[in-house]
Amino acid sequence: MASRTRGPVSPEQIPGFTQQDLRDRFLVDDLLVPGRLSAVSTQFDRVVAVGAVPTDAPIELTTIPEIRSEYFLEHREIGIVNVGDDGTVTADGVEYPMAPEAVLYLGRGVREVVFTSADPAAPARFYGFSAPAHTSYPTVLARPDEGTVRELGEQATSNTRRLRQVIHENGIRSCQIVMGVTRLLEGNMWNTLPSHTHERRSEFYLYFDVAADARVVHLMGEPSETRHLLVGDGELVMSPSWSIHSGVGSRAYAFVWAMAGENQSFDDMDHVQITELV
Ligand SMILES: O=C[C@H](O)[C@@H](O)CC(=O)C(=O)O
Numbered sequence: 071m072a073s074r075t076r077g078p079v080s081p082e083q084i085p086g087f088t089q090q091d092l093r094d095r096f097l098v099d100d101l102l103v104p105g106r107l108s109a110v111s112t113q114f115d116r117v118v119a120v121g122a123v124p125t126d127a128p129i130e131l132t133t134i135p136e137i138r139s140e141y142f143l144e145h146r147e148i149g150i151v152n153v154g155d156d157g158t159v160t161a162d163g164v165e166y167p168m169a170p171e172a173v174l175y176l177g178r179g180v181r182e183v184v185f186t187s188a189d190p191a192a193p194a195r196f197y198g199f200s201a202p203a204h205t206s207y208p209t210v211l212a213r214p215d216e217g218t219v220r221e222l223g224e225q226a227t228s229n230t231r232r233l234r235q236v237i238h239e240n241g242i243r244s245c246q247i248v249m250g251v252t253r254l255l256e257g258n259m260w261n262t263l264p265s266h267t268h269e270r271r272s273e274f275y276l277y278f279d280v281a282a283d284a285r286v287v288h289l290m291g292e293p294s295e296t297r298h299l300l301v302g303d304g305e306l307v308m309s310p311s312w313s314i315h316s317g318v319g320s321r322a323y324a325f326v327w328a329m330a331g332e333n334q335s336f337d338d339m340d341h342v343q344i345t346e347l348v
């Protein structure tokens with residue numbers, strides 16, 4: 071297992087950062103690599119991001135030295151989304167079929183987690199977002215059409231999109247994690263406008279279904295000092311609590327958003343209009 075550590079980063083550091091510094095701190099471009107399990111442990115609310123792309127052989131979620139735990143979920147919970155083709159997650163011997171965009175919640179105390187692809191030539195791509203957990207909530211699978219759907223945006227502002235909340239206060243329960251998937255409709259490019267920060271939580275964005283010749287321009291930074299990251303398919307952006315997160319693609323795309331922190335109230339955000347950004 072390839073594991074590494076990221077953060078923390080203070081907003082005062084941003085003006086001195088080169089583009090490469092920003093990418094090194096906030097972007098993970100090798101989380102989803104065929105045949106490999108990867109983990110990035112962070113100081114952003116102690117979230118660990120996991121990627122597993124099983125090909126010929128199943129991949130087991132092993133622990134990482136950074137969390138000093140006997141097994142990965144000894145002290146944490148995880149939300150897993152399949153952003154690839156069909157696959158299966160086996161948790162303590164129970165198989166959960168993971169169609170594209172299925173979401174699986176695993177609570178603290180699940181010992182054995184194994185990822186498998188249905189077809190090694192068209193692998194599943196499992197993205198996991200894990201946070202510390204004080205208790206154990208039950209394992210729940212959400213099929214691709216399950217969750218609370220919010221239709222957002224307008225064609226005139228090129229941001230018609232479908233936001234699906236899966237792990238949240240009125241859905242699958244968790245200690246900290248709030249997680250869902252947003253998909254832009256064809257011909258729409260803007261996500262999350264107006265921008266917002268949420269001082270009480272960190273948020274990670276895993277962009278997928280980004281065409282090979284397309285990019286998403288992810289906006290980040292404090293509202294008075296914004297920066298951008300150019301993001302491709304299967305790449306992860308880590309957004310600290312002080313950072314806005316909005317973006318525009320060169321064409322439509324989708325992303326998994328996931329948060330952890332002080333509360334789980336989806337609407338606890340401080341909006342910033344685009345005219346206020348600098
Ligand atoms: O705190 C919430 C997150 O930023 C996203 O859920 C917003 C989003 O996906 C969207 O507006 O398109």
Ligand SMILES: [Zn+2]
Nearest residue numbers: 266268273315
């Ligand atoms: Zn947000």
